[in-house]
Amino acid sequence: MRYLETSLILSLILLATVTSNAQEITRKSTNNLNISEKYFVLKADKQTKHGQYLSYYSDYLFEDYIIEFGDYENNLKTGRWFSFYHRDPSNFLKAAGEYVEGNKEGAWSYYYMDDSVTLFTSFGTQKTTRIIKPKKASERYQFEISPEKYKMSSAGKYSENAKIGIWEYYSLSGKLMHVYDHTANKLLENNHKQPDSTMIFLGGLDRFYNYYRSAQHDTKLQKPIDITEPTQAIYEIGEDGNYKLVTGYGNKEFLEHADKIMRAVPQEWINQDGVAKMNVQITYTANYPKNEKKAPFYINLKFVEIRKK
Structure with a gap:
């Protein structure tokens, strides 16, 4: 299709x-x-x-x-x-x-x-x-x-407004990465196995970072954030399927900016093997102390074992 x-x-x-x-x-x-x-x-x-x-x-x-x-x-x-x-x-x-x-x-x-x-x-x-x-x-x-x-x-x-039936997801190079049935909530085709994780983002990280870049553009700050203290925000996927802030400290404006970006990125992480063994952590770290040669902040993705309750 x-x-x-x-x-x-x-x-x-x-x-x-x-x-x-x-x-x-x-x-x-x-x-x-x-x-x-x-x-x-x-x-x-x-x-x-x-x-x-x-x-x-x-x-x-x-x-x-x-x-x-x-x-x-x-x-x-x-x-x-x-x-x-x-x-x-x-x-x-x-x-x-x-x-x-x-x-x-x-x-x-x-x-x-x-x-x-x-x-x-x-x-x-x-x-x-x-x-x-x-x-x-x-x-x-x-x-x-x-x-x-x-x-x-x-x-x-x-x-x-809800995705139904079969969707196709592509990489930036045009490769068909995933075919997913949103009605049955089932991964039908996976052309990009991630051996280090059970979690995948539909379309791969190209698609994730495209949403991130787009959100950065759309939430472009009217004035730069003045980072005066160590600042970081860490998100995971909550039990309700949405991004959840698990750790946030430091500059309030920075944390609000990170939250706007996360709300603009669809939560389309799935378990490629059907078993929830790992979760994804999305970390925003501010540039502090300020370094003009570096971006105001950077983002890291890390796959972590799901904690047993």
Whole structure:
């Protein structure tokens, strides 16, 4: 089951149809911290989104990077939606799929961030997207994308926002890593055995770190955190299947930042042999004492034996 060809064809569609019920809606615009929104609302209350929606980030060189593109119906997402890595200079496609009454439904595809961006090419020259503004207020925005460099990370189906049935998970190099049945909660195919651990992240660590990098971009700090004391946060997978902070000390802002990142990374660790023998620890350690040659903090993954109660 491969969704690549279908999803790329769908993502190339120029959404150029004129918004319906134009006499009942009016266009609205907002701008906050360089993030702009262009959308339609009902004339009756001017708060209910109804019609096309576009959000994008503008950098200091006035380059526009798409965040989301789709349609609303009475404040609920509907039809095909596209989301993008807006802090990535390439503005790669992040995900494409359908919404029905605000819920993800049917086939969805997810993609990796660009891993080839350098400082030399990071000022708008790597962009794979272009926003086409309408000539009339009643017409829709359009966008174009160049998908030749895109790399799929996962693909499958949703029902009411929950993954169902068979999903495929890929590495950054394009290798099919895992096939997982989310209805039966069963690993059907494993092409990347980890002999040192029973725990695996669906798609491998490429996919885990892609979510981590994306979350880092999306939670980019308005001002640097001033680390004045030893600081660390350690997470494990709790009994409820969610990430659980087991140790956290030091700078409060740092701990809050780490928590935002963890909430953005899906908890898709599974036991590859079906027996829970090990757990994963995800450790965030701050750069203290401060060293300008090192990143503000670093992350480590470690597999540990599950403690017996």
